Amino acid sequence: MSALYPQTEALSSRERAVLNLYAISALAVFLLLMLFGLAMRAAQGRWINISPQVFYQLMTAHGAGMVGTVGLASSAIMWFFLRKYVRLSTAMFVANYLLFLLGAVLILAAVFIGGFGGAWTFLYPLPVHTMGIWSINAAAVFMLGYLVIGVGFLLFYLDAMLAVMRVYGNLGRALGWQWLFGGTIDKSHPTTVVASTMVIIVNTLGILGGAVVLVMCLVNAYVPRFPLDALLVKNLIYFFGHVFVNCSIYMAVIGVYELLPRYSGRPWGVSRPFLWAWAASTVMVLIVYPHHLMMDYVMPHWMLVTGQIISYTSGLPVFLVTAYGALTNVYRSGMRWRMPAMLIVLSMFGWAAGIVPAIVDGTIAVNVVMHNTMWVPGHFHFYLLLGVLPMVLAFLYHVAGGSSRSLETAGDRLSLAVYLIAGLAFVGMFLAGGRASEPRRYAVHFAEWLPYDRAASIAAALVIAAMLLFAIRISGALLKAGSGEKGSGEVPAHLPG
Amino acid sequence: MKRAHAGLAAGLLPVLLAAPPLQRMLEASMTAQMLVQIPLLAIAGMLLGKSLPESAANRIQPWNRGGATGLIVVTFASACWMLPLSLDAAVVSPAADLAKFLTIPLLIGLPLASSWPRMSFVLRGVLLFEALATLFRMGWLYLISPVRLCNSYGLSDQQRLGEWLLMAGTALLLCIAWQLLWGSPKAAAGAAGPPGLRAGRPA
Amino acid sequence: MTMQNDAWVISLVGIGLVALLFIYVIAQAGKIAPDPAGVQKKAYALRRPLFWALIVLGIGVAYGTLRTFPIPKQQGALHPAQTVQVIAHQWSWEITPAPIQAGVPIEFDVTSADVNHGFAIFDAHDRLLTQTQAMPGYTNRLIYTFAQPGTYRVLCLEYCGVAHYGMMDELHVVARKGDRQ
Numbered sequence: 093m094s095a096l097y098p099q100t101e102a103l104s105s106r107e108r109a110v111l112n113l114y115a116i117s118a119l120a121v122f123l124l125l126m127l128f129g130l131a132m133r134a135a136q137g138r139w140i141n142i143s144p145q146v147f148y149q150l151m152t153a154h155g156a157g158m159v160g161t162v163g164l165a166s167s168a169i170m171w172f173f174l175r176k177y178v179r180l181s182t183a184m185f186v187a188n189y190l191l192f193l194l195g196a197v198l199i200l201a202a203v204f205i206g207g208f209g210g211a212w213t214f215l216y217p218l219p220v221h222t223m224g225i226w227s228i229n230a231a232a233v234f235m236l237g238y239l240v241i242g243v244g245f246l247l248f249y250l251d252a253m254l255a256v257m258r259v260y261g262n263l264g265r266a267l268g269w270q271w272l273f274g275g276t277i278d279k280s281h282p283t284t285v286v287a288s289t290m291v292i293i294v295n296t297l298g299i300l301g302g303a304v305v306l307v308m309c310l311v312n313a314y315v316p317r318f319p320l321d322a323l324l325v326k327n328l329i330y331f332f333g334h335v336f337v338n339c340s341i342y343m344a345v346i347g348v349y350e351l352l353p354r355y356s357g358r359p360w361g362v363s364r365p366f367l368w369a370w371a372a373s374t375v376m377v378l379i380v381y382p383h384h385l386m387m388d389y390v391m392p393h394w395m396l397v398t399g400q401i402i403s404y405t406s407g408l409p410v411f412l413v414t415a416y417g418a419l420t421n422v423y424r425s426g427m428r429w430r431m432p433a434m435l436i437v438l439s440m441f442g443w444a445a446g447i448v449p450a451i452v453d454g455t456i457a458v459n460v461v462m463h464n465t466m467w468v469p470g471h472f473h474f475y476l477l478l479g480v481l482p483m484v485l486a487f488l489y490h491v492a493g494g495s496s497r498s499l500e501t502a503g504d505r506l507s508l509a510v511y512l513i514a515g516l517a518f519v520g521m522f523l524a525g526g527r528a529s530e531p532r533r534y535a536v537h538f539a540e541w542l543p544y545d546r547a548a549s550i551a552a553a554l555v556i557a558a559m560l561l562f563a564i565r566i567s568g569a570l571l572k573a574g575s576g577e578k579g580s581g582e583v584p585a586h587l588p589g
Numbered sequence: 590m591k592r593a594h595a596g597l598a599a600g601l602l603p604v605l606l607a608a609p610p611l612q613r614m615l616e617a618s619m620t621a622q623m624l625v626q627i628p629l630l631a632i633a634g635m636l637l638g639k640s641l642p643e644s645a646a647n648r649i650q651p652w653n654r655g656g657a658t659g660l661i662v663v664t665f666a667s668a669c670w671m672l673p674l675s676l677d678a679a680v681v682s683p684a685a686d687l688a689k690f691l692t693i694p695l696l697i698g699l700p701l702a703s704s705w706p707r708m709s710f711v712l713r714g715v716l717l718f719e720a721l722a723t724l725f726r727m728g729w730l731y732l733i734s735p736v737r738l739c740n741s742y743g744l745s746d747q748q749r750l751g752e753w754l755l756m757a758g759t760a761l762l763l764c765i766a767w768q769l770l771w772g773s774p775k776a777a778a779g780a781a782g783p784p785g786l787r788a789g790r791p792a
Numbered sequence: 793m794t795m796q797n798d799a800w801v802i803s804l805v806g807i808g809l810v811a812l813l814f815i816y817v818i819a820q821a822g823k824i825a826p827d828p829a830g831v832q833k834k835a836y837a838l839r840r841p842l843f844w845a846l847i848v849l850g851i852g853v854a855y856g857t858l859r860t861f862p863i864p865k866q867q868g869a870l871h872p873a874q875t876v877q878v879i880a881h882q883w884s885w886e887i888t889p890a891p892i893q894a895g896v897p898i899e900f901d902v903t904s905a906d907v908n909h910g911f912a913i914f915d916a917h918d919r920l921l922t923q924t925q926a927m928p929g930y931t932n933r934l935i936y937t938f939a940q941p942g943t944y945r946v947l948c949l950e951y952c953g954v955a956h957y958g959m960m961d962e963l964h965v966v967a968r969k970g971d972r973q
Contacts, residue, residue, distance in 0.1 A: 144954050184711065211951050217928065218907040218953060223882055225954050250714035253769070264770040293769075296718070300762075303722045308729060318733055322908060322927050356821075358828055365839070387910065387925045387949075389863050389932040397858060404850045412843055415810075419817045420835040424825035441814045448806035452799045455853070457862040461795045461920045464910055464949040527800040529920035531912075531949055534957035538918060 096354050097494050100176045110186055111168060112570050115488050117189075118165040119563040121157060121196075122481070126559060128154040130552040136537045137545030144535035145225060148209035151533065155212030156199055156234075159337055160241055162476065164192050165484045166343035167248060170291065172487070173284045173350045178255035184247050191244030198237030206230025211533070213333060214238075216325040220313050228313050235306050235313075242299045242306075249292045249299075256289055263289050267374070268367040281362050283349040290374045291339045297378065298335030301328050323388060330384040338377050341443065341475070344483035345414060348436050351490055352418055355433035356425035360417060369409035376406045386459040396456060403454030407447050415444035431504050432493065435486035438512060442478025446471055449523055464533070466544070467526025474519040477555070478512070485562055492569035499569055507558040514554035521548035596640030602633035603690055616680050619742040620750045624757065627670060627693055634698015646703060656712060659704025666696035671727060673738035680741045717765060721758055728754030794919065864899075864935045872899035872935060880909035880926035882953055885946055885961040892965045894941040900934040902926045910949030913963065916942055923949050938965045 103111060128150040134140045135147055142150075171185050202208040207226040210219040219231035253263070260266040266289040271277045305328035312320050353360040382399035385391050418440045427433060449471040453462045462468070493499040525544040530537070537545055606612060606629055615626040653659050669675055670693060678685035705713070731751030737744050825831045864870055873896030879886040880903070892898055902911045904926040912923035913936065921944075924932040938944070948959035 144957065148951075148954055148956075209954060213951075215908050215951075218951070221882065221907045221953075223953055246715065246718060247711060250711045250718075253714070254710040257769070262768075262770060262772050269770075293766075300718065300722060303718070304725045304729070307722070307726055311726075311730065317736065318730060319735070320733065322929055326908070326927075358832075363836075365836075386863075387923055387932075388927065388930075389924050389934065390866050390927075390930045393861065393863065396863070400858065401850075401854055404854065408843070408846060411846070412839055416835070416839060416842075419813065420832055422821045423817050423831055423835065424820050424823045425828070426824035427821035429821075437814070437818065441810065445807040445810040448810065449799075449803040452803050452806075455857050457857045458795060458799045460862055460922055462799060463923060464912075465920065467799070523800070523803065527796045529796065529914065529918060531947060531957075533951040535954075536957045540918060 095357075096490075098176075101172070107182055108573070110182060110189065111172065111491070113189055114164065114168040115491075115570055116567045117193075118161050118168070118484070119488075119567060121161045122165075123556065123559060123563055125154050125157045125161070126552070126556045128157075130549060130556060133545055133552055134549040135535065137542050137549050138537075139546065139549060145207070145209065147535035148211070149203050149207065152209050152211055152234075153200065153203045156203075156238075157196070158476070159212060159333070159340075160192065160196065160199075162340045162480055162484075163245065163336060163343075164189075166340040166480070167245065169347045169484065169487045170252075170284075170288050170343040171248075172491070173346050174252060174255075174288045177282050177285050178252070178259045180255050181251045184251035188244040188248040191240050191247070195237040195239075195241035195244070198233050198240060202230045202234035202237060206233060208234045210234070213329055214309070215329065216309055216312070216320050216322055219309065220316070232310055232313050235310055239303065239306050242302050245295065246299050249296050252288060253292050253296075256285060256292065260285065263293060267371060268362060269371060271364065271367055272371060277362060277364060277367070279361050283360070283362055283366065284346050286362060286367065286370050287342055287346045287349065290370050291342050294335055294342075294374055294377055295339040298332050298339065302332035302336070305329055305332065323390065326385060326388070327381075331378075331381045334381040334384065335377055337472075341480050341483075342373070342377075344439075344480050344487075345443075347483050347487040347490075348414070348418065348439065351432055351486060352421055352436050355428045355430060355436070356421050357428075358421050358425050360421050366413055366417070369413035373406070373409050376402050380406055383454045383459075386456050387463045400454055400456055403451055407451050410447055411444055415440050430489075430493070430500055431508070432486040432490040434505075434508055435482045435489060438508070439479050439482035439486060442482060442515075443475045443480070446475030446479055446519075449474065461529070462526055464531060465526040466522045466530040466532050469532055470519055470522030470526050473522060477519065478515050485566075488566045488570075489562075492566045492573065494573070499565055503561065504565060507561045510554050511558035511562075514551045514558065518548055518551035518555055521545075521551065592640050592642075595636045599633050599636035599640055599694075602629060602636070603694060606630060606633075607690060618749075619676065619739060619746045620753050622676060622679075623750055624753055627689075630690065630693035631698040631701070634694030634696075634700075635702035636698075637694060638699045638702030641703075649703070650707075653700075653704055653707060656704030656706075656708035659700035660708065660712065660716065662700045663697055663704070666692055670697070671723070677739045677741050680739075717761075721762055721765075724754050724758030724761065728752065728758060796919070864933055866933055870897075870899050870933065870935060872897045875899045875901060878902040878911055878926065880904040880906075880911065880948070880952075880959075882906050883948070883955040883959040885911075885959070887946070887961060887963065890964055892938065892963055893968045894938045894965045895968055897935050897937045900924070900936065901931050902934060903931045904928045907952050908950045909952050909959070912947050912949040914945040914947055916944070918945065925950060941965050941967045 131140065131142065132147060132150055132154070135142045167188065171180060174180060206229065208219070208230040209225060210231060214231070214235060219234070220228055222228070222231070256266045257263065264270070266285050268277070268281055268286055305325055308318075308320060309325065312318050349360060379398060380402040382391065382395040383403045384399075386396050386399060418437070422437065449467065452458055453467055453471060489499060489504075521544045525541060525548075528541065528544070530541045530544060606615070606626060612626075615621045670689070675685070675689075679689045680686070708716070728751045731738070731747050731754065733751075734747065738747060874893055876892060876898060877886075877888050878900050886905075900911065902924050906928060908928070909926040910923055911926045911932075911934070913921045915921055922934060922936050924934040926932070942965055944963040944965060946961040946963060948956055952959065
């Protein structure tokens with residue numbers, strides 16, 4: 093037993109093997125897809141020469157792959173901590189992995205064998221309006237890949253739903269809704285259960301939207317006499333896409349709630365503002381998606397107003413509950429600055445700071461001159477690269493560090509510094525490009541945009557170098573722990589309990 | 590409901606539905622056939638399942654572990670009866686009509702009733718999820734189809750069915766969401782998965 | 793100041809404030825407060841006014857940016873000085889009629905013949921002035937008044953396939969008859 097590595101989190105050898113599969117696959121795919129990203133930036137900067145067709149294949153793989161893999165890695169965090177409070181099935185966790193693998197193979201085959209380059213958003217009717225670049229079959233295989241991945245997540249969520257209801261009765265009680273308006277809050281109610289339950293509800297609905305729209309697009313691909321409404325499809329795709337990406341953040345933040353108090357030595361439990369924040373987020377994440385459709389002027393204008401207002405209010409739980417709570421937890425706590433702790437604080441900064449340009453762009457008047465410029469990848473790379481990925485890395489550093497004493501070297505810390513500075517420069521170049529009206533998703537750039545692209549390429553290369561070191565260190569420690577000992581309840585001698 | 594009552598109802602319901610005036614009325618519109626007649630036939634099959642003696646149920650249990658066989662039968666049978674082609678055939682051909690009156694109770698209602706209690710929570714969840722998604726997809730398809738999919742029914746009837754399916758999907762979704770969020774804890778405890786599936790970690 | 797610069801400055805200030813707060817807390821993190829419960833109590837007491845301040849700020853900004861709605865109404869007559877039809881194709885623009893008058897509101901009726909595109913107008917310095925989506929089956933009505941005569945560039949701002957980046961055209965904006973230039 094130790095405060096950092098409680099016995100309730102010990103892994104059986106089978107569980108450890110599955111977690112290692114998740115962790116090492118995710119790290120490897122992150123690296124590969126980051127290289128695709130670097131290739132795109134370098135091509136835009138005219139440092140390397142790739143054809144537009146290949147550029148858009150890389151872009152499609154990068155987008156679809158990153159969205160899926162962040163989801164996969166985050167689901168491992170949710171699984172790891174949620175299983176302390178409720179009984180999760182390892183079989184379903186494995187099923188999610190296997191279906192993800194199958195879906196990833198389908199998507200990669202569609203992109204790199206079938207030549208599909210319809211972007212991860214597969215906006216109808218582009219996938220079936222191929223101009224001879226790819227076939228209908230390639231588009232169909234791509235969408236089928238999404239469906240398979242969706243089924244995997246659905247199984248994982250349904251299993252978690254059952255487990256949560258067995259302990260807490262229903263999902264409302266798991267979310268702590270009985271304490272929203274009064275009553276004595278049970279301070280031992282786990283934050284992990286609140287966040288997990290929110291994700292279970294919201295992402296099941298998101299996947300339902302995806303399952304409807306994907307099958308409709310598949311039907312239309314082979315029976316074109318059923319013409320789809322492009323605006324309706326776009327609504328559903330952004331509903332599903334927005335919810336899925338956000339749920340990745342919400343699953344990953346579970347690691348922050350669980351781990352930060354261990355390194356600061358201060359408890360961080362549920363409170364009424366915390367429960368309200370998660371209750372509000374449950375609703376807001378479902379209705380905020382119209383902020384992706386502000387330039388569709390024919391959308392009902394009340395929906396676009398909703399998109400702007402809810403974009404603003406969605407920031408409140410992040411700023412005032414999660415980030416503010418984390419800072420309160422750290423302030424004068426006698427923080428033990430190990431790698432996981434540093435990565436967690438970085439992630440809180442990346443998330444809170446990254447949504448600033450997002451909220452600015454969620455204003456219709458700003459969106460008119462920023463939509464689909466580099467500003468957009470600027471803000472989402474900010475909170476994904478400097479927010480969610482550090483959450484994942486913090487979790488993995490923590491787990492891997494449990495049985496390895498070599499994960500706290502100067503090399504690790506130097507990599508973290510490089511990752512932070514290069515990461516900021518990388519997203520900064522996107523944002524600066526957006527300010528300069530640089531469009532996103534252009535395979536070829538005007539000469540005036542090249543400085544941003546080139547600076548971003550250098551920064552991306554540095555981020556990848558740091559990420560490579562993280563991946564090697566974590567994978568090595570995880571594999572060593574798996575082969576060396578059974579269980580991870582042991583506490584390394586150098587870590588005070 | 591007592592077993593004998595269930596059996597009686599199971600026998601009477603199809604006979605009632607087959608009574609010419611009622612059958613003509615329910616098959617006059619696509620909406621009534623799809624959303625009233627077919628569900629009632631399925632319910633007749635479920636009642637039949639309830640009326641079967643325990644011994645009969647136990648005998649088929651090894652063939653229907655976890656409700657898997659039943660699920661497959663139900664899926665295929667309902668997929669067949671979702672095709673506009675089959676709805677059409679049932680109106681014009683007496684043989685197809687007979688098939689409808691036999692297969693819907695026996696291949697949808699009955700296996701559903703005998704498999705549902707055996708299904709794990711996850712399997713039930715997948716079934717409900719797929720049912721919801723199918724309602725939305727079919728509703729959407731009927732609404733956008735520029736051509737009549739059934740020769741026996743008009744385009745406006747088809748589109749009305751589409752709207753009804755979307756509403757039915759929404760209603761089902763709201764019911765499920767309500768039950769999950771605020772339902773009685775007992776209902777959740779009753780939704781038991783197969784024991785021994787989960788690792789024995791104390792909760 | 794352009795809208796882009798406003799957005800840039802506001803974002804930098806916001807990110808900077810968040811960063812300062814983090815740096816301050818990180819600098820303090822090594823110390824140990826004698827009364828940890830007191831720290832939390834103080835911080836949470838501070839949160840309530842902060843919450844209301846952000847609410848008031850949000851209402852103010854929302855009111856200020858939505859009072860004159862940035863998007864023209866899509867039904868009914870808009871009474872522009874000139875109406876321009878825009879049809880997007882993979883991968884070209886069909887814009888009629890040319891030329892376009894400066895100094896008066898121009899209505900662009902934007903649609904697409906195939907996939908989703910984005911109709912975006914850039915000035916001579918390649919700065920984005922305004923945009924709307926070009927979607928098959930729908931017509932988005934955009935109103936814009938060109939301040940200066942000259943050549944403007946139209947770029948596609950919704951990914952539309954392999955030649956998306958090359959889908960460009962020009963708008964020729966001329967002074968109205970009677971205007972001296």
